[in-house]
Amino acid sequence: MQVNYLDLLFTRVFNGNTEIPQDRIYFHIENNVIGTSGNFVSLTGLPKTCKTTFLTAIIASGLIGKPIFNFQLKLYPEIKKTKIGWFDTEQGGYDFSRSINRIKNFTGLNNEIFDNLDCFLVNSDSAKDIISLIEAYLISQPRAAILVIDGILDLIENFNDETQSKLLTRRLKKLAKDYNILIITVLHLGKKDLSSIGHIGSASDRYAQSTLMIEKTKNNSYVCSGKYLRSAAGFTPIEIYYNQNTGNFTQSFI
Numbered sequence: 001m002q003v004n005y006l007d008l009l010f011t012r013v014f015n016g017n018t019e020i021p022q023d024r025i026y027f028h029i030e031n032n033v034i035g036t037s038g039n040f041v042s043l044t045g046l047p048k049t050c051k052t053t054f055l056t057a058i059i060a061s062g063l064i065g066k067p068i069f070n071f072q073l074k075l076y077p078e079i080k081k082t083k084i085g086w087f088d089t090e091q092g093g094y095d096f097s098r099s100i101n102r103i104k105n106f107t108g109l110n111n112e113i114f115d116n117l118d119c120f121l122v123n124s125d126s127a128k129d130i131i132s133l134i135e136a137y138l139i140s141q142p143r144a145a146i147l148v149i150d151g152i153l154d155l156i157e158n159f160n161d162e163t164q165s166k167l168l169t170r171r172l173k174k175l176a177k178d179y180n181i182l183i184i185t186v187l188h189l190g191k192k193d194l195s196s197i198g199h200i201g202s203a204s205d206r207y208a209q210s211t212l213m214i215e216k217t218k219n220n221s222y223v224c225s226g227k228y229l230r231s232a233a234g235f236t237p238i239e240i241y242y243n244q245n246t247g248n249f250t251q252s253f254i
Contacts, residue, residue: 028072029072030070032226032233033231033232034229039173039183039209040176041184041210042204042211043187044186044211045213046188050222050249051214053222054222057240060107062116063113069224069238082116084118085137086120086148089155100119127156130155135175144181146184147184152187155168159199164200169200208228210226211226221239221241223237
């Protein structure tokens, strides 16, 4: 079907009479806006730098409605946006179960977490099938507010293909807009220059509302800082370490 670009043009007009939509702030750190509806946020870091640990803290904060390590996800029961959907593309069943148990530890809850958390292990599925499964979930779950994808590299066949990378990031933004959700992705950094890996990394940095960087320190702690923030000036880096006495991660305060 031929597109009438003149008609389409008028749907894109933005002027003094345009009704500005009220974005839902789904994710903030301290008083800084990190992620809003219709956007996606990227967590980046080298392998084995506790990206998933930070991710579980972020998810847990949304389930209990309280900050964890200064992270705060906000759900909106008044508009029936109360679900977090988590798709893990990397971990096996044993490690995924451990990550889910960490959420239970952070929240102090047991299986009640599943009232508002849907978890899917898709590490054996193809890139095309994972995207189709994600879309099927969003269609079937109108209460979805947050979509978590750990990790985004498995949604693309070639992360060094510029066209594929742009198409994927644009598709994520379209899903976020169409379903009025925030998408949180996890992406590895390249070991040589600590840049987001491949063309998918460059495209993600460009399109993401916020890119957060996670690093391991010489003292075996882990720090999350703002690498690129479109809607915030910046925030104090968040440092955590594994507490041998409690068997849990604890925040460091300098």
